[in-house]
Amino acid sequence: MNTTVCSLWSLGAGQRCRIESYDKALAENYRVRMMELGFHPGEVVTCLQAPALSAPKVYRVSNTMFSLDDEVASHIRVSLLGTDAT
Amino acid sequence: MSRIILVGSPNSGKSLLFNRLTGLSQKVANFPGITVDVGSGKLQEIPDTTLVDFPGTYSLQPISGEEEVAVEHFRRALDDADVTQVLCLIDATRMEKSLYFTLQVIRECERHGKQVVVLANMMDVLTRHKIEVDLAGLSHAIHAPIIPISARKGTGIDNLLKHLRHNIDNPKGGIDAGLAETPDELLxxxxxxxxxxxGPRGDILIKSQARLDSFFLHSTLGGFAFFGIMYLLFQSIFTWSAPAMDAVETGLAALSDVIVPAISNQTASDFTADALFSGIGAFLVFVPQIFVLTFIIGLLEDSGYMARAALICHRPLKVFGLTGKSFIPMLSGVACAIPAIYAARSIDSPKKRLLTYMAIPLMPCSARLPVYTLLIAAFIPQTTALGGLVGLQGLAMFLIYFFGMACALLVTGLVSRNSPDQYNDLPFVLEMPPYRVPGLKPLLRNSWNRSKHFVTKAGKIIFAVTVVIWVLGYFPNHGADLSASWLGSIGHVVEPIFAPLGLDWRYGVAVLTSFLAREVFVGTLGTMFGIEGADENMVPLVEQIQASGLSVGSGLALLVFFAIALMCVSTMAILGKESRSNTLALKMFAAYGIAAYILAVGVYNLALLFGI
Incomplete structure (x- = not known):
């Protein structure tokens, strides 16, 4: 099955993805912190809100919602799974 | 004395539990510097036992200097023989983010031979939504007792206290969870x-949260909601606190009318009237404003909206090195820098908190308003343009307000671009708290504590400076003639400093006294020109200033000077306390003072060049 690999930041509202990996450009301490917050490789993440004007987006991981800006989200590689009705 | 440690991840309801168990109202937060505020209080129901509340953290693997200090404090506490138990609070509605930290805590307690009790908080939310969690299974898996509680409703607290008493009466060895050698990655x-x-099944909570977010973060509706809420915030600062501020002012005046005439010694009477009631009173009048602002900000925080406001403002402020969380403090700074500096506590990034501190004193606070009003009335003609649509004086007021805000953003933009090593700072990762109805009691208690902190901490410094300025202005001729006082002499000495702005010694003295508080400028100038009550009725003073031969260029230079210079002892005091660095406050005072002076001289000379 072909899956589209892109960055977490490129997701639109309602889109679901699975985390594949982290860019090396993201500092190690950031990467560890993101994983501590639940953004593990293999974890399913849903983009709940993608506000206008490149404002930080709201993502759901497990039962928690986090807002990330492109500084972090653009360094997380994900494969698209589809859209979520949430 | 037995000590119990309370730890947990941010937004797990730790402070609420601490307050419930101790009866105190401690608010714990990470702070820059070498120490971290750790709250402690005696347990109300268990004698000789202290509960120690640590700042919330996601992990024992710190990513910032502040987290490092907090974690270090925790590790040191585990070595303390008096520490008998560790309470680890988890948010039962969002278990995963809490569980990693909990496992780390259990591992550390196992290594140090301490007991751990895990508290599953927010059970009331799960019950309300009929969501089940298997706490017995989890307790068995982590080899630690788990007590379901609701710190908010108070449920499960009796069971917790029973458990704590039992552990104190029957001390046993540390926990044995088999995690002592487990690395973080495995945890x-x-x-x-x-x-x-x-953990909890289903996503009812997330769905209800997402529904509200689809309104509050909507590209159009969210913008309207944001401006509506900010309008209410402004109303609270300027309008709602006004009656209370007037009441404080009237009350102090009435008290002064009773006390001052009863003092027979003239010097003591003058000191009581001018230094105590006028000087200290000028700062006490801000207490209601701080109370109201803290209350509204607390309301926004507790309701969950503050995180959404930070998100909306993040992008535009990021251009200037700030974060979305800087918005509320900067907005508050338009009313008064003091509550604004307090509000900057909510910024977790040390670098961005520092930049916000730098921006706040440049925001056009209400204390500048009487100065601007006086100078604009004196130097800007009361004419209109564009067929009466634009009043020149109104336009000048708008421009000077805009100038202050632009300077604030310019400073933070420049400083952030010249600060190396951006990866020492925290990225914008914000946990979106659930929406909820705020509790009135904790909000009132927090506002009361903040106001008390303002009076007790800043009051001492303000009192000292007030006394110094009063002594300089009063002696050696017992207040008969300000120009012949020591302050007047200083005015003559510093006159050459103000001469490049086209100002004589009288304006120099007025500027010097306004370092106590900007609005003092108007009153002092009134005294210099022999006008009583100039701060209430400015017209005679405006006429005197116009008649004194002061040029428009000097007026513009003064406007620019007041827009930039950090001339407020209360702000300096609170800045020093909150940043834990008096050096920072002094550096900002010097930098803004020098910049204000250079720009004012430039404006004056430019005006001369254009023959204004």
Whole structure:
């Protein structure tokens, strides 16, 4: 099955993805912190809100919602799974 | 004396539990510097036992200097023989983010031979939504007792106290969870598995949160909601606190009318009237404003909206090195820098908090308003343009306000671009708290504590400076003639400093006294020109200034000077306390003072060049 690999930041509202990996450009301490917050490789993440004007987006991981800006989200590689009705 | 440590991840309801168990109202937060505020209080129901509340953290693997200090404090506490138990609070509605930290805490307690009690908080939310969690299974898996509680409703607290008493009466060895040698990476995986297996099922909570977010973060509706809420915030600062501020002013005046005439000694009477009631009173009048602002900001925080406001403002402020969380403090700074500096506590990034501190004193606070009003009335003609649509004086007021805000953003933009090593700072990762109805009691208690902190901490410094300025202005001729006082002499000495702005010694003295508080400028100038009550009725003073031969260029230079210079002892005091660095406050005072002076001289000379 072909899956589209892109960055977490490129997701639109309602889109679901699975985390594949982290860019090396993201500092190690950031990467560890993101994983501590639940953004593990293999974890399913849903983009709940993608506000206008490149404002930080709201993502759901497990039962928690986090807002990330492109500084972090653009360094997380994900494969698209589809859209979520949430 | 037995000590119990309370730890947990941010937004897990730790402070609420601490307050419930101790009867105190401690608010714990990470702070820059070498120490971290750790709250402690005696347990109300268990004698000779202290509960120590640590700042919330996601992990024992710190990513910033502040987290490092907090974690170090925790590790040191584990070595303390008086520490008998560790309470680890988890948010039962969002288990995974709490469980990783909990496993780390259990591992550390196992290594140090301490007891751990895990508290599953927010059970009331799960019950309300009929969501089940398997706490017994989780307790068995992590080898630690788990007590379900609701710190908010108070449920499960009796059971917790019973458990704590039992542990104190029957001391036993540390926990044996078999985690002592487990590395962090494995704990992360365990936490994920445990949350999936025993955590709450379903996503009702997320769905209800997302529904509200689709309105509050909507590209159009969210913008309207944001401006509506900010309008209410401004109303609270300027309008709602006004009656209370007037009441404080009237009350102090009435008290002064009773006390001052009863003092027979003239010097003591003058000191009581001018230094105590006028000087200290000028700062006490801000207490209601701080109370109201803290209350509204607390309301926004507790309701969950503050995180959304930070998100909306993040992008535009990021251009200037700030964060979305800087918005509320900067907005508050338009009313008064003091509550604004307090509000900057909510910024977790040390660098961005510092930049916000730098921006706040440049925001056009209400204390500048009487100065601007006086100078604009004196130097800007009361004419209109564009067929009466634009009043020149109104336009000047708008421009000077805009100038202050632009300077604030310019400073933070420049400083952030010249600060190396951006990866020492925290990225914008914000946990979106659930929406909820705020509790009135904690909000009132927090506002009361903040106001008390303002009076007790800043009051001492303000009192000292007030006394110094009063002594300089009063002696050696007992207040008969300000120009012949020591302050007047200083005015003559510093006159050459103000000469490049086209100002004589009288304006120099007025500027010097306004370092106490900007609005003092108007009153002092009134005294210099022999006008009583100039701060209430400015017209005679405006006429005197116009008649004194002061040029428009000097007026513009003064406007620019007041827009930039950090001339407020209260702000300096609070800045020093909150940043834990008096050096920072002094550096900002010097930098803004020099910049204000250079720009004012430039404006004056430019005006001369254009023959204004």
């Amino acid at each position: 992360r995986g365990n936490a994920h598995q445990l949350a999936t297996r025993f």
